[in-house]
Amino acid sequence: xxxxxxxxxxxxxxxxxxxxxxxxxxxxxxxxxxxxxxxxxxxxxxxxxxxxxxxxxxxxxxxxxxxxxxxxxxxxxxxxxxxxxxxxxxxxxxxxxxxxxxxxxxxxxxxxxxxxxxxxxxxxxxxxxxxxxxxxxxxxxxxxxxxxxxxxxxxxxxxxxxxxxxxxxxxxxxxxxxxxxxxxxxxxxxxxxxxxxxxxxxxxxxxxxxxxxx
Amino acid sequence: xxxxxxxxxxxxxxxxxxxxxxxxxxxxxxxxxxxxxxxxxxxxxxxxxxxxxxxxxxxxxxxxxxxxxxxxxxxxxxxxxxxxxxxxxxxxxxxxxxxxxxxxxxxxxxxxxxxxxxxxxxxxxxxxxxxxxxxxxxxxxxxxxxxxxxxxxxxxxxxxxxxxxxxxxxxxxxxxxxxxxxxxxxxxxxxxxxxxxxxxxxxxxxxxxxxxxxxxxxxxxxxxxxxxxxxxxxxxxxxxxxxxxxxxxxxxxxxxxxxxxxxxxxxxxxxxxxxxxxxxxxxxxxxxxxxxxxxxxxxxxxxxxxxxxxxxxxxxxxxxxxxxxxxxxxxxxxxxxxxxxxxxxxxxxxxxxxxxxxxxxxxxxxxxxxxxxxxxxxxxxxxxxxxxxxxxxxxxxxxxxxxxxxxxxxxxxxxxxxxxxxxxxxxxxxxxxxxxxxxxxxxxxxxxxxxxxxxxxxxxxxxxxxxxxxxxxxxxxxxxxxxxxxxxxxxxxxxxxxxxxxxxxxxxxxxxxxxxxxxxxxxxxxxxxxxxxxxxxxxxxxxxxxxxxxxxxxxxxxxxxxxxxxxxxxxxxxxxxxxxxxxxxxxx
Numbered sequence: 126x127x128x129x130x131x132x133x134x135x136x137x138x139x140x141x142x143x144x145x146x147x148x149x150x151x152x153x154x155x156x157x158x159x160x161x162x163x164x165x166x167x168x169x170x171x172x173x174x175x176x177x178x179x180x181x182x183x184x185x186x187x188x189x190x191x192x193x194x195x196x197x198x199x200x201x202x203x204x205x206x207x208x209x210x211x212x213x214x215x216x217x218x219x220x221x222x223x224x225x226x227x228x229x230x231x232x233x234x235x236x237x238x239x240x241x242x243x244x245x246x247x248x249x250x251x252x253x254x255x256x257x258x259x260x261x262x263x264x265x266x267x268x269x270x271x272x273x274x275x276x277x278x279x280x281x282x283x284x285x286x287x288x289x290x291x292x293x294x295x296x297x298x299x300x301x302x303x304x305x306x307x308x309x310x311x312x313x314x315x316x317x318x319x320x321x322x323x324x325x326x327x328x329x330x331x332x333x334x335x336x337x338x339x
Numbered sequence: 340x341x342x343x344x345x346x347x348x349x350x351x352x353x354x355x356x357x358x359x360x361x362x363x364x365x366x367x368x369x370x371x372x373x374x375x376x377x378x379x380x381x382x383x384x385x386x387x388x389x390x391x392x393x394x395x396x397x398x399x400x401x402x403x404x405x406x407x408x409x410x411x412x413x414x415x416x417x418x419x420x421x422x423x424x425x426x427x428x429x430x431x432x433x434x435x436x437x438x439x440x441x442x443x444x445x446x447x448x449x450x451x452x453x454x455x456x457x458x459x460x461x462x463x464x465x466x467x468x469x470x471x472x473x474x475x476x477x478x479x480x481x482x483x484x485x486x487x488x489x490x491x492x493x494x495x496x497x498x499x500x501x502x503x504x505x506x507x508x509x510x511x512x513x514x515x516x517x518x519x520x521x522x523x524x525x526x527x528x529x530x531x532x533x534x535x536x537x538x539x540x541x542x543x544x545x546x547x548x549x550x551x552x553x554x555x556x557x558x559x560x561x562x563x564x565x566x567x568x569x570x571x572x573x574x575x576x577x578x579x580x581x582x583x584x585x586x587x588x589x590x591x592x593x594x595x596x597x598x599x600x601x602x603x604x605x606x607x608x609x610x611x612x613x614x615x616x617x618x619x620x621x622x623x624x625x626x627x628x629x630x631x632x633x634x635x636x637x638x639x640x641x642x643x644x645x646x647x648x649x650x651x652x653x654x655x656x657x658x659x660x661x662x663x664x665x666x667x668x669x670x671x672x673x674x675x676x677x678x679x680x681x682x683x684x685x686x687x688x689x690x691x692x693x694x695x696x697x698x699x700x701x702x703x704x705x706x707x708x709x710x711x712x713x714x715x716x717x718x719x720x721x722x723x724x725x726x727x728x729x730x731x732x733x734x735x736x737x738x739x740x741x742x743x744x745x746x747x748x749x750x751x752x753x754x755x756x757x758x759x760x761x762x763x764x765x766x767x768x769x770x771x772x773x774x775x776x777x778x779x780x781x782x783x784x785x786x787x788x789x790x791x792x793x794x795x796x797x798x799x800x801x802x803x804x805x806x807x808x809x810x811x812x813x814x815x816x817x818x819x820x821x822x823x824x825x826x827x828x829x830x831x832x833x834x835x836x837x838x839x840x841x842x843x844x845x846x847x848x849x850x851x852x853x854x855x856x857x858x859x860x861x862x863x864x865x866x867x868x869x870x871x872x873x874x875x876x877x878x879x880x881x882x883x884x885x886x887x888x889x890x891x892x893x894x895x896x897x898x899x900x901x902x903x904x905x906x907x908x909x910x911x912x913x914x915x916x917x918x919x920x921x922x923x924x925x926x927x
Contacts, residue, residue: 173533174429174531174533174534175534176536177429177472179429238422238423238426239426239430240423240426240427240430240431240432240435241430241431241432242430242431242432245432245435270426270429270430272422272423272425272426273422274421274422274423276422277420277421277422277425277532278532278533279422
């Protein structure tokens with residue numbers, strides 16, 4: 126399946142800059158809410174709303190190091206593809222200023238838009254072969270809900286963060302942040318649109334810190 | 340009969356009048372009852388007819404509303420399937436809600452004034468608003484697109500909680516209800532296509548359907564009662580307020596009939612009301628329909644006339660019948676009245692006669708008694724004087740003879756007076772005889788002895804057959820008077836050389852005494868009157884007597900409960916027979 130490749134591609138994109146400039150490492154586990162669905166056979170993540178709270182299903186968390194860091198010189202470019210009438214990945218953390226491309230890999234029209242306060246945009250209808258690939262720059266931190274005006278069930282989340290240090294947990298909630306700077310920080314774990322857990326941590330170069338939420 | 344006819348007529352007239360009055364009473368009662376029931380029937384019928392009309396109109400209204408509401412629900416389902424609506428609601432972008440919905444709901448607001456006939460099916464809304472998850476109204480960025488509303492009116496659209504079902508409400512376009520414009524609002528829930536939760540509510544305002552537009556029934560007025568205000572355009576404000584109060588009172592009473600009668604412009608109207616939005620989250624609203632009862636009044640009027648004239652006819656018939664019946668019935672009654680009148684009169688007459696007779700009798704007996712007493716004393720004085728004269732020795736023989744005759748006459752006169760006295764006392768009822776045994780045999784013997792001793796007795800033979808010890812019931816002096824009278828008569832009316840026969844015997848409960856004498860018989864024509872007073876059986880004046888003896892004897896015998904009769908009087912023989920009740924042997 127193509128999504129495996131895409132995930133690994135994302136991982137490359139996420140971790141590439143971090144590895145260059147940091148030494149400290151945080152690893153641990155975020156205890157994720159029990160999933161209501163059965164075992165995820167297709168590993169297809171969806172964005173769901175429960176009582177106005179958005180989260181992924183099955184649950185995933187984003188762990189990031191809070192604080193203000195200098196923006197990376199190169200604006201990073203990420204992708205959220207539309208494949209099989211779904212956003213992949215369904216949850217994408219990006220640093221402020223990042224550009225996200227929305228390639229249409231389906232053979233139908235999509236119309237990506239967002240009414241979220243963090244970023245309002247409407248890409249309009251476009252076909253798979255649309256070039257250049259429609260993209261948006263996310264310049265305000267916050268949660269952006271992606272929707273398709275044509276396919277009402279399609280939902281995606283982009284978590285725009287100030288920090289360049291972030292990682293998406295695996296389905297079990299395990300995470301590992303590498304290349305972090307030394308110092309006092311707040312480590313946060315975004316669980317859903319209403320829940321962000323946080324922990325004060327002291328990072329030292331060359332050390333591995335184990336943190337569990339909660 | 341002339342004297343009785345006028346009261347009879349009066350009785351008759353009275354009877355007929357009473358009969359007639361009773362019939363009139365019955366007929367009037369029947370007519371009144373008929374009017375009452377007919378009236379009730381009419382009232383019930385009209386009430387039912389109007390209620391059916393009202394319900395038919397209401398059901399038409401409901402049907403139209405249902406159609407429209409179904410269309411609205413469909414619209415909201417469509418809206419809910421729009422990602423932009425969801426995005427606006429869920430992604431905290433209320434400002435983008437109306438623009439996102441605008442296209443979907445454009446046709447709701449489009450079309451300026453639809454034709455009335457099309458109004459029922461058209462979805463021509465006056466305004467629409469969305470409610471947020473708290474039930475508050477989301478204000479539109481551009482009110483022109485969604486129908487402008489006074490902020491106070493907009494507030495009326497808010498609900499405490501998002502409803503799960505469609506709700507119908509009625510809001511006044513001006514907050515204080517001064518304006519009589521009312522909007523019907525339909526709140527339609529918007530369900531999330533994802534979770535099925537209610538994420539918003541679309542509230543659409545329409546001009547309410549008017550019953551009048553369909554039903555053209557004369558004078559019918561329909562309106563809405565919302566929140567204590569009545570909106571009935573064709574009515575004056577004060578009348579509306581007054582009606583509104585009455586409706587509120589009726590609603591508060593929870594009257595099941597849901598109607599009442601009101602006076603409007605002098606005509607009674609039947610007002611029906613029915614809640615238009617039962618179980619709605621919006622304030623209660625009622626459809627109120629006023630139906631003039633003019634038709635009913637006319638019908639009642641007509642009916643009253645009909646029944647009234649039927650009653651009059653019936654009365655007339657009754658009058659005729661009653662006259663007939665009264666005549667038939669009253670004839671015997673009349674006869675009865677006449678009869679009783681006659682009887683009463685006769686009785687009165689008899690009573691009067693009886694009274695006068697008794698008075699006369701009283702007067703006469705009193706008179707004869709007085710007369711007897713007044714006569715007796717001069718006679719006694721005369722006799723004593725005569726006897727004194729007679730006693731003188733120097734009288735010449737012719738004078739002596741004359742005086743003797745005069746003395747005899749005074750004796751006779753005294754006898755007459757005695758008899759009269761006794762008779763008058765008997766007639767006055769003053770004589771009562773004792774009921775004691777009297778020995779009749781002895782009495783007769785004594786009197787026969789006396790008879791033979793009478794100095795001037797003529798020569799007669801006495802033949803007697805008297806068993807001793809015959810006792811009768813009576814009083815001795817009166818019994819003796821009877822016997823004396825009979826024996827004296829037998830001697831007086833005898834002829835020289837004749838005979839007197841006296842027989843006595845017991846016959847069962849009576850003792851029979853017969854006294855017979857020879858001599859001239861009583862002439863047959865005089866025989867029936869021999870017992871009358873002052874009657875002398877054709878005898879000449881030569882025989883002394885005054886015609887009172889037999890009469891006195893009969894009266895005395897009757898007092899003895901006996902009887903006296905002339906047994907025979909012919910061929911030189913006259914015989915009287917007396918019967919006395921016998922005294923029981925104990926006395927004898």
